[in-house]
Amino acid sequence: MLVNMKILYATETGNARDVAERVARECSRQSINKISLASIDAYDARQLPKEDKNILLFVCSTMGQGDPPKSFEKFWKFLLKKNLPLSTSLLNLKFAVFGLGDSSYEKYNFVAKKLFRRLEQLGGESVIELGLGDDQHFSGYDGGLDQWLETLYVKIFGSEFYREKIIGFKDKLDVCPVEVSVVVRDGHGDGVGSADGVNDDDDAPVETRRGVMRAVDSMATEEVSDDNNGTYWRALKVMKNECCTSESAVRQVHHIELDNRYTDVHDFSPGEVLEVLPCSRSAIGREVLDLLTNSIVVKDGDNGYRAILDAENLVVSVSSSGSSSKNSRYICRAKYLVAYFLDCFSASPRSYFFEVCAYFAKDPLEKEKLQHFASPEGRADCYQYCQRERRSVKEFFEEFTSVKLPLEWLLHVAPKLKPRQFSISSSPSQHKNSDGTHVDLISITVAVAKWTTPLKRLRSGLCSTWMAEKLRTSDVVYARVVKSGGLPYSHTGSMILIGPGTGAAPFRSFILERCSRRNFDDKILMFFGCRRKAEDNLYETDWENVEKWSQGNIKVVTAFSREQENKVYVQDKIRGDSSKEVWDLISRCEAKIFVAGSSEDMPARVREAIRDVCAKEGGMDKESATRYIAELEAKRRYFVEAW
Numbered sequence: 001m002l003v004n005m006k007i008l009y010a011t012e013t014g015n016a017r018d019v020a021e022r023v024a025r026e027c028s029r030q031s032i033n034k035i036s037l038a039s040i041d042a043y044d045a046r047q048l049p050k051e052d053k054n055i056l057l058f059v060c061s062t063m064g065q066g067d068p069p070k071s072f073e074k075f076w077k078f079l080l081k082k083n084l085p086l087s088t089s090l091l092n093l094k095f096a097v098f099g100l101g102d103s104s105y106e107k108y109n110f111v112a113k114k115l116f117r118r119l120e121q122l123g124g125e126s127v128i129e130l131g132l133g134d135d136q137h138f139s140g141y142d143g144g145l146d147q148w149l150e151t152l153y154v155k156i157f158g159s160e161f162y163r164e165k166i167i168g169f170k171d172k173l174d175v176c177p178v179e180v181s182v183v184v185r186d187g188h189g190d191g192v193g194s195a196d197g198v199n200d201d202d203d204a205p206v207e208t209r210r211g212v213m214r215a216v217d218s219m220a221t222e223e224v225s226d227d228n229n230g231t232y233w234r235a236l237k238v239m240k241n242e243c244c245t246s247e248s249a250v251r252q253v254h255h256i257e258l259d260n261r262y263t264d265v266h267d268f269s270p271g272e273v274l275e276v277l278p279c280s281r282s283a284i285g286r287e288v289l290d291l292l293t294n295s296i297v298v299k300d301g302d303n304g305y306r307a308i309l310d311a312e313n314l315v316v317s318v319s320s321s322g323s324s325s326k327n328s329r330y331i332c333r334a335k336y337l338v339a340y341f342l343d344c345f346s347a348s349p350r351s352y353f354f355e356v357c358a359y360f361a362k363d364p365l366e367k368e369k370l371q372h373f374a375s376p377e378g379r380a381d382c383y384q385y386c387q388r389e390r391r392s393v394k395e396f397f398e399e400f401t402s403v404k405l406p407l408e409w410l411l412h413v414a415p416k417l418k419p420r421q422f423s424i425s426s427s428p429s430q431h432k433n434s435d436g437t438h439v440d441l442i443s444i445t446v447a448v449a450k451w452t453t454p455l456k457r458l459r460s461g462l463c464s465t466w467m468a469e470k471l472r473t474s475d476v477v478y479a480r481v482v483k484s485g486g487l488p489y490s491h492t493g494s495m496i497l498i499g500p501g502t503g504a505a506p507f508r509s510f511i512l513e514r515c516s517r518r519n520f521d522d523k524i525l526m527f528f529g530c531r532r533k534a535e536d537n538l539y540e541t542d543w544e545n546v547e548k549w550s551q552g553n554i555k556v557v558t559a560f561s562r563e564q565e566n567k568v569y570v571q572d573k574i575r576g577d578s579s580k581e582v583w584d585l586i587s588r589c590e591a592k593i594f595v596a597g598s599s600e601d602m603p604a605r606v607r608e609a610i611r612d613v614c615a616k617e618g619g620m621d622k623e624s625a626t627r628y629i630a631e632l633e634a635k636r637r638y639f640v641e642a643w
């Protein structure tokens with residue numbers, strides 16, 4: 001049976017794209033006529049009624065508090081058009097939807113669920129039940145995906161579905177979409193090529209990423225762009241990097257100020273976030289060279305592959321396979337690819353990495369173990385070995401020493417270096433230059449992520465550790481302000497702000513902005529939470545000052561969870577002494593409620609506390625109070641940003 005398939009994905013952090021690529025890869029191993037893969041924002045939704053020759057597979061994640069990824073918005077707007085007749089608009093459409101989400105969130109897989117319902121409502125025919133992937137599953141989203149995909153394949157390929165052809169792809173290798181050729185041999189110019197045009201700048205991680213992304217991204221049809229609604233990566237110098245917690249604090253937090261004077265980012269709003277490109281100059285050191293020397297091989301003319309002899313000097317050209325366009329070639333030192341484009345020293349690879357490494361393993365025992373990891377049956381073991389233990393690519397190669405991976409495959413299957421977001425914690429108005437045209441300073445508040453794995457290995461987060469421990473004054477950070485999403489700040493109106501830990505960051509920006517504009521007419525009630533007054537009481541002096549300046553119109557209530565026998569959190573403070581004040585602000589002053597922070601169940605506990613306040617002070621039963629909060633949300637008076 002010949003099948004045409006279009007796979008459209010909507011992703012925020014890349015997982016939905018990984019899934020879409022897996023389906024495209026696996027389907028191309030079966031009898032499939034035509035297969036295409038694209039980000040959903042590159043698809044013209046007006047084509048939907050004409051898709052009678054294709055099966056459309058949607059893979060989309062849910063972010064925020066039940067929000068779609070940015071790339072989904074235009075497509076969704078089209079589907080919601082009132083002039084689309086129900087039941088008949090998409091009569092010709094055959095579709096499947098797989099969602100990625102996390103069941104610890106209240107709106108679990110909300111986007112996929114509403115997409116599935118809407119496509120059916122408009123007359124589309126689903127070829128399979130809605131599939132859901134859950135971060136909480138012990139094998140991650142693969143747990144839901146494996147079984148769903150197998151059912152999908154049986155449905156679309158029918159009697160021509162051979163499990164071993166798609167899933168048991170043991171002794172074969174897909175076509176690698178990345179091509180790498182050696183430009184200058186290691187061991188210094190021996191006549192093979194010239195290093196002219198090599199992008200050799202030690203300080204240009206952004207250039208390397210941009211160049212390699214353009215060259216490598218051949219599978220997706222959309223243009224690779226590092227544009228973000230008009231804001232590009234900027235080099236910002238560190239002005240201050242200060243630890244604002246005591247040595248005894250369980251989690252260190254740093255206040256980092258960045259010099260924005262020389263960029264063209266003139267303005268931003270409180271509530272917006274700064275996206276930072278993690279980059280460790282130390283990654284250029286021994287570790288990168290050892291990885292290249294010991295575990296990676298490069299093409300050696302027509303004679304197969306050879307080891308890298310002098311990793312320091314190897315220069316390669318990267319392109320998409322089949323692409324002859326000069327623009328999609330990128331020439332640079334191999335060590336910069338590993339340091340600036342890939343995340344080989346922190347992130348854990350996904351199962352396709354193991355499948356490819358199984359193919360290249362020389363030792364039969366290693367091969368067998370890797371084949372098991374790559375199979376659906378070995379998924380839980382793989383997840384345990386890799387994701388739960390946060391094993392990096394480097395650690396993998398230290399253990400599986402018989403695997404010698406070609407550089408093009410490393411670029412294709414190793415995790416890519418991903419930017420991280422940080423809420424801006426400074427006020428733009430407070431740091432305007434003398435003629436008021438430019439914001440000179442941007443600050444962020446960074447908690448250093450450190451944790452122990454089930455096997456008691458100490459791990460630390462890549463970006464937060466790098467920023468806190470490595471960044472010195474005058475060092476450069478590549479960053480950009482994210483101009484969409486974020487918490488919607490307004491210069492007027494009462495607010496209830498709930499920001500324990502680094503959740504205080506966006507609210508420091510809110511409050512200092514109001515102070516800077518001398519707007520003290522509207523009340524602000526802020527709840528901040530931390531462990532102990534002397535340990536992690538972030539921005540204590542700022543809160544004291546704003547309470548004084550505003551003459552009581554800005555009030556900060558603090559919950560120190562460990563100062564007494566029973567733990568006290570922000571939700572307890574909301575329910576406790578502040579209950580009447582909270583209700584007065586909600587019911588009389590029409591205050592907007594903002595919640596931000598990193599604690600896993602904090603947003604849910606805070607919501608319950610607000611519900612309890614509404615019930616107690618507003619004389620409602622629990623159900624009515626729950627509905628009341630849902631209405632506040634619908635009226636855009638209740639916002640959550642959790643990470």
Ligand SMILES: Cc1cc2nc3c(=O)[nH]c(=O)nc-3n(C[C@H](O)[C@H](O)[C@H](O)COP(=O)(O)OP(=O)(O)OC[C@H]3O[C@@H](n4cnc5c(N)ncnc54)[C@H](O)[C@@H]3O)c2cc1C
Pocket residue numbers: 273278346420421422423424445446447448449450451452460461462463464465502503505506641642643
């Ligand atoms: C909109 C938004 C705003 C944000 N604002 C801020 C902010 O103001 N301040 C701030 O500090 N962060 C903020 N973050 C979080 C930030 O983007 C990073 O996720 C965080 O700094 C960790 O990045 P990292 O590179 O250090 O860690 P990574 O290398 O990305 O590692 C983090 C990952 O490690 C794992 N992990 C971490 N801790 C544990 C644990 N205890 N047990 C098991 N696994 C664990 C998890 O899988 C986690 O996803 C924000 C995130 C978003 C989305």
Ligand SMILES: Cc1cc2nc3c(=O)[nH]c(=O)nc-3n(C[C@H](O)[C@H](O)[C@H](O)COP(=O)(O)O)c2cc1C
Pocket residue numbers: 010011012013014015016017060061062063064065066067069100101102103105106107108109110135141642643
């Ligand atoms: C800040 C943040 C908010 C999230 N919000 C939700 C949510 O509301 N509902 C849900 O089901 N999953 C939520 N998730 C989980 C993601 O959907 C899940 O991690 C998914 O694999 C991400 O896929 P992507 O990389 O394709 O964007 C959230 C994850 C993050 C980091």
